[in-house]
Amino acid sequence: MRSEQHTLWLEPYLRDKEVALQKTSRLGEILGQTHGEPSLILFVGKSSKSKALRYLATPLRSKRNGRHCGEIHLRLDAGAQSIQSRRPLLFADGPIPNVENNVRDTEQCSDLEPVSQNLQWAGDDLNGTLSNIYANLLSPFTDIVCLFLSDFGGLASIADFIALWLNNFSNRSLPPFCYPRLLIVVEDSTTTKSDKCWESRWKTKFSRLLRKKTTSPINKAFSYVGIHHLFTNDQIREEFCYLPLKDRLLNESDAVRFSRIEQRMHFVGKHFNAFFDYAYNHFIQNTGKHFNFIRASRLSNPVSPHFKRHLLNFVKQFQTAEEINGFALPVVASCILLDSFPPGMHGFDPVKIFQTLYQTSWRKAMEVFSRATRTAILPIEEVIGELYMTKFVTSREGFKQSHRHTVLSFKDTWKDIHSDSTCLMCLCRRPEYGLPCGHSFCGIDIQRFGTVLDNSPHRFTVQSCFLCSQDTQGAQFGFKPKTKGVNVLGIDGGGVRGVIPLQSLLLLEQKLKPYLPEFPVQDLFDVAFGTSSGGLIVMAMFLNGLPVTECVKVFENLSHKAFDRGFVSSNSIFSRLRELLISYFADSLYSAHNLEEALRTQFGDEVSLMDHSAATSRGAKVGITVTGVPNAELVFTNYNGVGSRLSGSGYRHVLSDDSSNRVRVWEAARCTSAAPWYFRPHHIDGVGTFQDGGLWRNNPIDIAISEARALWPTIVEPDVVLSLGTAMATALHDVQQPRGLWRSGFITRCLESFLSTMDGQKFYDLPNQWNRAAEEIKNRYFRLNTQLQGKTPALDDVSTMAPLKFETRKQYTKSKSLDELAERLISTLFYFELTSRPIRNRSHISCQGQILCIIGPGHKEDGKLLRLLNSLTEDGSKFYVAHRPLSGPINSPANIDPVTKLFRVKVELRIRDLDSLIPISLRIGSNKQSMSEGRNISASRFTVNGLLEAQGWNNPFGRADHGPTEPDDLTRLARECKGASKVAKRRFHGQNNNTPKRRRS
Template sequence: MTSINNCNHTRWLRLWRKGKHIMLEASDRPRRLLKDFRNVDEPAGVVVLLGNQTKSIANFKPGNSQLDRKKSNGEYHLYASYLHDARPMIICDGDMPGHNRLPRSCKLQSCHQVEDRIFMEETDSAKTVEASDNIYHRLISPFSDVICIFVEDVGGIDSTLRRLNAWSRCSQLSSTLFVRPALILVTSRGQKTQIENAVNAASLNDYFQRIRIVTVCRRTRKLRSRNVKMKPKQCLALRREILRSLDIIQQSRLMAGMLFCVRHTVEFLYTASEIVTRSSCEPFDYINRSRDNNPIATDFVKHLTTFLCYFDDENMKQLALPHIASSIILDQYPPGMHHFKPLDVFNTLYREGCAQASENLKIYRQESGRPVPNLDISSLIKAEMHSKFSKFEELGSSKELHLYNLAQFYENGIFPSCGESCFSCLQRKPMYSLPCGHWVCQICVKIFYSPNTGDPWLFYVNKCILCGVDTAGLRIRVKPDTATTRVLSIDGGGARGCIPLEFLQALQTSIGLPYPVQRNFDVVYGTSSGAMSTCALYFNGWPIEKCIKYFEQSSREAFKKRRLSQVLIHLFGYIPILSPTFRFIVSLLVDSKYSAQNLEIIQQEVYGTNCSIVNSREASEMGISMGVTLTSTDDTSTFIVTNYGVAGENREKSGYYFTPHHLDGIGTFQDGGLTFNNPVSIALKEAAALFPATPEPSIVASFGTGSNRTSYRGPLTWCKGLYLARLARAVRKHLDSDNAWAQLMSNRKPGDRGEFFRFDVEFQSQLPALDDVNSMVKAARIARKVARSSAAMKQLGKCHRAELFFFELDSSRPPHFVSGVYECVGYILCRLRAGTAEFETFMRQLHDHSASFRFRFQEGMLPRAIQGLSETDPTGNFRQEIVFSLPTKQHHFEISLEEGSPASICHISGSPFSLDSLIKQQNMDAKFGTKDHQQPVTIKN
C-alpha cells in the first residue's frame, strides 16, 4: 500500500468550460481540513477573502504562504487557521472574475477525490460572472461569518458593487436558516468616502448584518513579497476588524442555534458542493441536510397515529404528547448531531407529520363513534418539545432524556402495548416482544441496552424501558452490520418431516464445531411439519438430536385416527373396491382425517398453554428471525406467524390432515403447505425486509421432505383423463416443492450474490403418504445416506465455516484518496467469541488446516494471500487487519477463506464488498449522528 503523504493542494471548487457547459469541479478538500484542527468539536468561524493581491496582508497563520499564491480565475481554496486566542477558523480564498475567460480543461489532482458536474448552460458571455455569483450565493455565503473583499483586486468600486447588488437581489435566501454575515471592504484611503456613499446607496443591510470599510496604503500591495517579515500598523487594523466582526456574527449564530463546530462546518461545505448542481434555486437546508444519512421514518405518521389512538384527551395531554415530544428529540438529537433550535427542527421536519396524525386521529374517532379531540395536537407537541429541550441540554443526552420521561409512565399509568409500532421511538415497526407484553424495535435495543463487553452483538435487556418490569435476564443478539443473512427453509411433509432434521444433523457434522447447528442461520421459515421442526429448534433451542426424537414421537401421536373413523372403517372400510373412496368420504364427514387435538396436547406439553412464538428467549439470544406459514380457510391466502411481529399464535394449524383452527380476531387457518409447502420465497422476501442494508443473503438452504420422479408418459387410461384426476395432478404440481425451487432459481440473474442449496430425497417407489409414520425410519435412513454422499452438503458446511467471518472498515481510519486510489484499512472479525469452546476449536482447526484468507479486487486477478490467523484484539477475539487500495468506491473486492486439503475457497460473510456499501452499512458518512446513537469516532491522522 502506498504511504499516505500530506499534499499541499488546497483547491475546493473550480469553474471550467466544456463545450456549451460551465462545469463545476468539487474536491474533498473540506473533509481534508479536519486533520489540520486540534479539536474538531470546537466552533469554527468562516472568513471569506476575495482578491488576488492585497489580501495577503490578512494572513492569519504565520508561514501560511498559500494565501500569497495567485489563484486562477474561478478557483476557490480552503485553509485551516487559528485566531490569536486559539479559536479555529476556516479561510475561503477566492476571487471575483473581472473577465469572462475560464479554462477549457481540468487538471486533476490525483491526491484528492474530485467530481465534475454540469453547473449551468452558457449561452452568452455574461454567464461566467453569473456562475461566480451563483457560487458565492449558494455555496459560500450560507456558511460565511465574514466576507472580506479587496476592492482593487476585484476590479474597483463599480465592479465590487455590481457583484454585491447581484447577491442581494437574489430572489431567495442562500439558506433556510440564514445568519447574515459581516462585510468588510478593503480599499485605499483616497477612495473611502466614495465607497461609503456607494454602499449607503446600495441598501445592502438586508443581506449583511455589519458593513465596515477598512483603508490601507497603496504601498501595502508590495507586502506580498515573501521577504517582507513585518506588517505595517494599517494591516493590523484590518485584522482587528475581521476578528471583531467574527465575534459579533458568531454571537448571532449562537443565539440562532447556528454556531457549528469544525466537524459540522466542513461537512456542510462538502455536502453543499454535492447538491448545488441538482437544483439552481432551492436554498441550502441545514436541518434536512444534517439528516441525509439518517432520514425521518417514512411511516412516522402511521406510528404516531397508532399511538394517539390509545389515549383519551386527558391522558393524551398529560402523558402521550410529552412522550411524543421526547421521542422526537430522541430521533433528532443522537450523539454527534448539532443542537439546532427545537422549534426550527419541528417546523422543518415534524410539523406536517404531526398535523397529519392529528387529522387521522379525528377520522378514527369519528368512525369509532368517539368524540373528536378538542386539542391542537401539533401545537401542543411543538410546545412540549420546546420545554423539554432545556432538560435535554442539561442531561447532555437525548437517550437519558427519553428514559427520564418514560419513567413518568411508571407512576402515572400503564403504557399501551402494540405489535405494529415501537412505542418507544414511534419511528419503526417493533421486532422484539418483551415478557411484559411490550414491543421494541432493534434500534431501541441498541440505544437503551448495553452489549456484552466481549460480544458487541449480544445485548442485555434487563428491564422493559416502557414499564420498568424486569425481564428475568432476557438477551437479544443482533446481526453484525456488514454480515449478510443466512436463510433456512424447511418444507412440510407430514411424517416425512424427519428428512430435513436428518439433513440438519449432517450439516452439523460437516461444520464440525461444538455448537448447535441452528445457530448458523439468521432467518428460518418452516411449513407444516417444517414449522414443528422450526419451533423445536429455535423456540425451545433443542439440539438436533432431541428434535429428531421429539418429531418421531409427536408424529405417531398426531396421526392417530379418530374413534368414529376407526369404527366406520372397521365396519365398511376394508371392502377392496370401496376402501379408498370410503376413507375419503369419512374424512369429509368428520371435517378432516385426523383430529388436531392430539397434536395440540403434545405441543401444549412442550411449549405451555399460554406461550407464544414471540416469547422465545432461545431465538432472541441466537439472533434468529423465524416464521411459519398458515393458509386462510376463507380465501386460501397465505399468512405468516413470526417471532418478530404479532400475526398470531405459534402453534401450526393444519388443514386436510388436521382440523382448521380459529384465532380470535384474525380468522380461521389451516396447513400452510396448501399454498407454500416450500416457504423459501417467503423467507427470502422477509430477509430482505428485515435487513434492508444487506438484502441479498449469502447462504440459502432449502430442505425438502422427499419426492418421486417416476412419471407415466404413455397413453392415459380413461380414468386418468377424467376431470377429478386431472385436477388432482394439477394440485400436486402446484404443491411440488421442487417446482417452487426451480422457479426461484430461474429468476436468479448472473452475478447475483449468494450460495443456494437444495437438499431432498428421491424415492424410487411410491412416495410415502404424509401420515405413514411407519416409513419414518426408512426415510431417515435414506436421508442420512444421501447427506453423507452429498458433495453439496460438504460445500454447505465449508460455506458456513467461512460465514463465521465478516469484514469491517476501520472507522477511525476511513478510506483515504491519494495518488488516484482509495487507501483502506479494515478488519476481518469472527462471530464466535473468545473463551468459548467453539471459538477455541475453530481457531485450532484453522491452524491445523493451514487456513488463510484470500483478497481479490479484480476479476481474473490472482488473489493475494493474507496470513496471520492468530491475530486478536485486546479482549482475545479474532481480528485480522487488512490494508489495501481500490480505484473507486464502487469497485468490488472479495475476501475468501481457504482451508483444508484439497483446499476449499469460500466467501466470508458479505463478500464481495464495495467501499460504498461498507460505508453505508457502518454509517461512516453519518457525520451528524446515527439512528442507533453510535458515538462519533475520532478520526486518526
C-alpha cells in the same frame, strides 16, 4: 492531505456546452487536520486579493500549471497555530465573475480527483454560475466577504457585483443577523488615518451606487457592511501593512460567530464539512427549495416516515386534555428530543427542530380531538423547551437517560397501555420484541436501552420493562453485526417426509463437527422460513432452540399422533371410499385434536410469536407460510412484519396490533400444517382462518430471501442460501398404469393435482426464480433434496419415515455439495469491519480493519471459539486478503482480545479507490484445495464505501441506535473540541456587534 498539496476547492467550467461544477476534497482534508469550529472568509478579486492572501494564508498551489479563471481555492490561516486552534481560519479565494475564457475539455481536469456534476439549470452561463456559487452555496458558510476596490476598478463595479449577488440570492437557511458581513478594502497611501467619518462617507457612497443597480436591500444577504482602509507605504515592510486587516477580519468574524452561536448555527469541523457536502448536492439539484440545515442533518438518519401514524396511534388512546397534558405531552416531547439528538448531533434549538420536522405530524394527530379539547392542550413547544432545559441543560443528563427517566416516571400508567403496532418507547417504529408484561419494543430501543451482554456489542439483555418496570427474567436479544451478511434457510412442506430435511441437517452437522462440535446448526442461519412440516421444524429448531437430534424425535412422535386415524386403513376401494366420506363430512380426514394437543405440549399454550425465544436471543428471523381462507397468501413471523418491502411482493404479513391478539406459536404451527383433505383450517379469534401454506408456496426459500432483503436492504445477496426439499420423484414413464375409478377418477386427479402444486423442487427448478446468473452468486445457493424412484409417499404415510431417512443418508453421506456447504458456512462465521477511516495517499488509499467472529463469550461453552480456531490451524487453514495470505496461525494468542476474549485479526488494506471490491476468504485445509476454492467470509466481496455506510460512519450527525459514527480516536478528538463555542463566546463577550475592536492573532 497536507497543506502543501493542491489548494483547489471548487471550479465551474464548460463541459459539452453546459456548465459543470467540480468539487475536490480540499475542505475535508483541511478540517481533518484541524480542531474546533472553523471560520470561513471569502476573498474575491484579482492581484490585490492575491497579494493580501500571500501574507494571510498558506501558499496557493494548483495541481496544474497555471491557474484557470473560475477556480476557487481554499487555504488555511498562515499562522502556524491555525491547525491546533480552536477556531481554524479558512480563506476561500475566488475570482471576479468574468470567466469568458474558462472553456476546457474534461480531459484537462482529469487529474483533480474531483466530484464533478453538470448544472443543467445553468446553461452555459459561467459568470452567472460563479455569482450563484458565491451567493447561494458559499454564503451560508461564510463569515466575511472581502472585496478589494482596486481589483474591481472602482466602487461602481463593486456595486454591480453585489447587485448581481443580491438578485441571485435565494438561500435563506440562516436568520438575517447570521448572514455574512461585507468588507470592502480600500488601498490608499495618502490617507494615514481612517476614522468613523471616513468609513461612513464611503458606505454612503456605496449605498447610493447600489440603489441605482438593484431594488434589493443590502440586508437581504449581508448582516453588515464595512469599509477597511489598507494603508500602503514603501517605508513599511509589506507584511506589516496587512496586520490591521487581519485584526479587522478576526473581529468581524467574531461578530458573525457570536450571532450564529446564539442561534445555535455555528458548527464544529466535521459538521461544517458534512453540511457543505449536503449544500453542494442541493445546489447542483436546484430544486427551488431553500437549503435547510436541520433537514440536512437528518439526511442520513431521517425521521421515521411512519411517525405521523405512530403518533396518532398513541394520542388517540386518550380522551381528555388532562390526560394529554399530564401524560401524553411529556412522553411525546421526550420521544421527539430522543429522536432529535442522537450522540453526534449538532445542538440545534429543539423548538426549531420540532417546527421543522415534527410539527405537521403533531397538528394532524391533534385533529382527532374536539376544538374545546385542543384549546385546553398545552403548547407542545413549551413542553419541549422546558424538558430540554430541565433534563439536559440544567441536570446535564444525556437524552437517552432523560428519556428513560421520563417514561419510567409514568410506570403505573403504562400498565394499562399496550400496542403491537407502535413502539411506545419511541413512537417511531413498529415493535418487534414482546416482553412478558405485554409491552413490545423495536430493535433500535432494545439496543439503545438494553445492557450489552458478555462484552459483545451485538447482544443485549433487558432486566425490566422500559415502561412499566416489570421483571423480564433476564430476556436476551441478539442482532446481526452491521457488516456481516446473512445466511438463509428454507424448508419445504411434505408431511411425514419432513424427516428428509432433518436428516440433511444431521448430515450437515456431521460435516461441521470437526470444527464446530455440539454447535447448533441453526445458529449458522439468520433467516429461516418453513411451510407445513417445514414450518414445524423451523419453529422447533429456532424458536424452541431444539437441537436437530431432538427435533427428529419430536417430529416423528408428532407425526404418529397427528396421523392416527383410529381405524386400520388399506388400499381397497371400500377403505378409500370410507376416507373420502370422512374427509367430506368432517371437513378433514384426521381429527385435529391429537395434532393440537401435541403442538400445545411442544410450544406451550400461551407463548406468542413475538415473545422472547431462542431465536430472538441470537437475532434470528423466523417465518412460516400460511394460506388465508378463502384465499390469501400470508406469512407469520417472529418479528411482527418489520422491514422495508416493495409493493407488489405478492404476499402479506399477519400482524399483531395489540398484545391481546398476538398469534400464539402453537396456533401458527397448526395453521401451516392444515393441509386440505387431511386437516380442517384453523381459526384464530380476532385474526382470521388459515390453512397450509403449501397451497401457494410449498418451497418458501424465495420468501425467505425476499424477507432478508426487506430486513437488511443494503444486502444485495445472501452469503449462503440453503433450500431443503422433502423428496422429488422420478416418474416411471415406461410402466403403463391401468385405469380405474379410483386410480384415475375425478377425485383422485384433483387430489394429485393439489399434491403436484406442493412439489417444492418444481418451484426451485423454475427459471428466473433466482438471481443466480453470475457464477460468483450461483455457488452461494444449495438445494438438498432426496430423489426417489416412482411416486413420493403420501403426506400421512408414517410407515415410510424410516426408509426415507435411510435413503437420504445413503445419497448425501459422501456428497461433495455438503462438504462445500459446510466450508461456506464456517467461512461466514467470520466478517470484517473497519477500525480507522481511509487515508488518501498519492498512489492509493490505506485503511485498517479487523476480521471478527460471531462466536464469542456469548455462547454457553467458552471453548467453542478456541476449538474452532485450533481445528482451522491444525489443518493449515488461512485467511486471504485480496488473494494474499495473512501471516501467522489463526489461533495465535495475538488474535484474542485479552479483555473481551473476542477474536480479532488486524488487517491493513491498500486500495485504488473507495469503491474497489475487496475479497477476503478463508481457505479451509490448505493441503486439500487450491486457492481458487477459498471461501469468502461473510459479506465478501465488499467496498470501503459500503463498510463506511454499514458501520454508520457516514452519519456525522448521529445514528438512531446511538452507535458510534467514527473510530474511537476521532470520538476522543470530538470530545476535546466540545468547548470551542464557549471559548469564542467568552472572547467576544462585551464587544459591540457593529464596532470592531483591534486584536492580534
